[in-house]
Amino acid sequence: DSGVTQTPKHLITATGQRVTLRCSPRSGDLSVYWYQQSLDQGLQFLIQYYNGEERAKGNILERFSAQQFPDLHSELNLSSLELGDSALYFCASSVLSSVHNEQFFGPGTRLTVL
Amino acid sequence: DQQVKQNSPSLSVQEGRISILNCDYTNSMFDYFLWYKKYPAEGPTFLISISSIKDKNEDGRFTVFLNKSAKHLSLHIVPSQPGDSAVYFCAARLSGNTPLVFGKGTRLSVIA
Numbered sequence: 001d002s003g004v005t006q007t008p009k010h011l012i013t014a015t016g017q018r019v020t021l022r023c024s025p026r027s028g029d030l031s032v033y034w035y036q037q038s039l040d041q042g043l044q045f046l047i048q049y050y051n052g053e054e055r056a057k058g059n060i061l062e063r064f065s066a067q068q069f070p071d072l073h074s075e076l077n078l079s080s081l082e083l084g085d086s087a088l089y090f091c092a093s094s095v096l097s098s099v100h101n102e103q104f105f106g107p108g109t110r111l112t113v114l
Numbered sequence: 115d116q117q118v119k120q121n122s123p124s125l126s127v128q129e130g131r132i133s134i135l136n137c138d139y140t141n142s143m144f145d146y147f148l149w150y151k152k153y154p155a156e157g158p159t160f161l162i163s164i165s166s167i168k169d170k171n172e173d174g175r176f177t178v179f180l181n182k183s184a185k186h187l188s189l190h191i192v193p194s195q196p197g198d199s200a201v202y203f204c205a206a207r208l209s210g211n212t213p214l215v216f217g218k219g220t221r222l223s224v225i226a
Contacts, residue, residue: 002157002159004157006157031211033213033214035216040218041218042118042120042203042216042217042218042219043158043203043205043214043216044216045213045214045215048212048213050211055211056212056213058213090157090158092157094211102148102160102163103160103214104160105150105157105158105159106157107155107156107157108156108157
């Protein structure tokens with residue numbers, strides 16, 4: 001158990017809909033990352049937050065947005081969903097001050113868009 | 115443009131033998147490399163890492179080698195065990211608290 005929690009575990013929805021994925025980082029971790037893993041692909045970085053502020057952005061679509069709240073949990077909002085958005089979405093957290101800065105991953109949310 | 119490449123999608127090894135997983139990268143500014151292991155229906159789990167100033171790091175049965183001139187790293191697992199069967203991801207990052215760049219993974223099967 002990495003200490004990172006994600007809800008829901010599975011999500012099935014229809015094209016055009018909007019969903020929210022939730023992540024709670026490990027206790028004490030200020031940095032949260034979101035990654036997307038599509039079929040046969042590696043993990044693609046979407047966005048990073050640090051202590052409530054956006055820190056880095058990857059190949060995140062404009063239809064996607066995220067935020068980190070004062071209690072450090074984060075939400076990833078996906079709107080106008082398309083079939084191609086079906087993927088595993090992982091959240092990870094890390095300690096900023098750590099030299100090694102390993103990221104610890106949650107179990108993921110499997111999104112299926114029908 | 116894939117900056118981290120794992121060219122072998124799968125690898126099959128007999129129990130007790132050595133497993134060698136390879137990874138190549140293109141960005142010479144990467145300063146830290148990590149290996150993650152992933153079982154089905156779980157998130158990736160950190161396995162071992164290496165700084166760009168080192169050429170080897172060992173942790174029990176796992177050793178990572180880094181060849182900076184070749185922009186290549188490898189993960190050695192000795193001896194391999196059936197429980198090691200999983201997908202292994204190579205990842206790299208630039209300095210600081212930056213996002214990881216992942217390869218597409220290699221599926222390791224250890225046969226008893």
